[in-house]
Amino acid sequence: MRFVDTSALVDDRPHQGVFRVHRDVFADAALFELEMENVFGRTWAFLGTESQVAKPNDFITAWIGRTPILVARDGAGKLAAFLNICPHKGTQLAHAEQGNAKYHVCAYHGWGFDPAGKNVDIKDRAAACYPPAFEAQNHDLVPIARVTAYGGLIFGSLSPEVPTLDDYLGELKPFIDMAMQQGPHGMEVVRGRVCYTYRGNWKLQMENAMDQYHLTSVHASYMSVMDKRRQGEGHTDAHQFDWNKRVLQQSGMFNFSHGHSVTWINQAEVEKRPIYPVMDEIRSRVGAVKADWMLKAKIALIFPNFQIADGTTLNLRTFRPISVGLTEMRLHCIAPIGEDPALRRWRLRQFEDFFGASGFASPDDAACFEAAQRGYAARPYDWLQGYSRGITSLRDGADEHAAQLGIRPVASLAGDFDLNCETTLHSPYREWARLMSGRSSGENELQS
Ligand code: FES
Ligand SMILES: [Fe+2]
Known part of the structure; x- marks a missing residue:
């Protein structure tokens, strides 16, 4: 991970009456790329509300920075959050902002997943001549590092090294x-x-x-x-x-x-x-x-x-x-x-x-x-x-x-x-x- 010296970007000297922010913080494309890793990749993000995923198979889609996220309640009522991408080609999987679905089927080649993230279908698998190494691979959705709710609001993190949500809030x-x-x-x-x-x-x-x-x-x-x-x-x-x-x-x-x-x-x-x-x-x-x-x-x-x-x-x-x-x-x-x-x-x-x-x-x-x-x-x-x-x-x-x-x-x-x-x-x-x-x-x- 690349970090930056922020002393030339945020001038934080309140006891001298100074607090200034450099305009590059808003306009520098390289800093924006670093924000995606260092800020959005290392903190908690709001994903949606529990009321939107109250029932089995309810789901919402959200973003952590530029990373698409799928939050879903499975048939047994357990809530989980995944990268909202198909493991086949990395295509964004679910597109609706919210809904109810027993299966999430990728629009590209039709691989299917259940709301617990499990790959349940690879289209035309029997005829595919996949090698054993492919069959041994995990084709499930990738869970994100943390997902927790407070007060009906669901937050997630891509990093396992964040403070607990309780501490964070x-x-x-x-x-x-x-x-x-x-x-x-x-x-x-x-x-x-x-x-x-x-x-x-x-x-x-x-x-x-x-x-x-x-x-x-x-x-x-x-x-x-x-x-x-x-x-x-x-x-x-x-x-x-x-x-x-x-x-x-x-x-x-x-x-x-x-x-x-x-x-x-x-x-x-x-x-x-x-x-x-x-x-x-x-x-x-x-x-x-x-x-x-x-x-x-x-x-x-x-x-x-x-x-x-x-x-x-x-x-x-x-x-x-x-x-x-x-x-x-x-x-x-x-x-x-x-x-x-x-x-x-x-x-x-x-x-x-x-x-x-x-x-x-x-x-x-x-x-x-x-x-x-x-x-x-x-x-x-x-x-x-x-x-x-x-x-x-x-x-x-x-x-x-x-x-x-x-x-x-x-x-x-x-x-x-x-x-x-x-x-x-x-x-x-x-x-x-x-x-x-x-x-x-x-x-x-x-x-x-
Ligand atoms: S990219 Fe999803 S099935 Fe091919
Ligand atoms: Fe305003």
């Missing part, structure tokens, strides 16, 4: 709980999904969701739509939040070990949350503190390429690196199992209004990602600025908000919305630098 776990415990019977992926590509690096989305700073500029057009709606014009049934109220709220962030971070905003209009009418049930089940935090707008980054976004509508976002300048976004709206149909409609109107290729927000974000990627070609230009925004308010360990939740982040920050810190990006870039330079995940992270 660490102090971030309550934020998974606050998403996945909103329903008394668990959460499900709402049918359908939003999927689109943008011509930019995968870390542009990693940054964007953790950056509240862009809201009032990139989404200014959306805020003016909201002004019109307040006057009774346009699609007033979208149950959308009034961001002019949101920007007056207190907000904050936490950095965690292993590259994760969370940004939060006190919720201005709790009554617009689809869970608001059922808060009594939620409060009695999860307690007052977690229930109140469920009503805040929050986004959790689970390094490297997964976000649980609960700022507008609760959704799971994966941003899949395809090449240094091309990324696929996939958004799944999740909702309580058995949710009242009226609340489900409310939730879906909020989701489609804001997200996706035809929503009011995602296209504006994507346009900025593409403009940034074009800008990275400029010479001479090196260090990107702004990652130090908020640094003088950052404190080591837990603040009172973390203490309220009973978590121990690496660092915390809280303040007015206008503070709009970029310190949420320190944790992911530190983990990126660790993995790219050959150190192990979370190494030497100070934990209060």
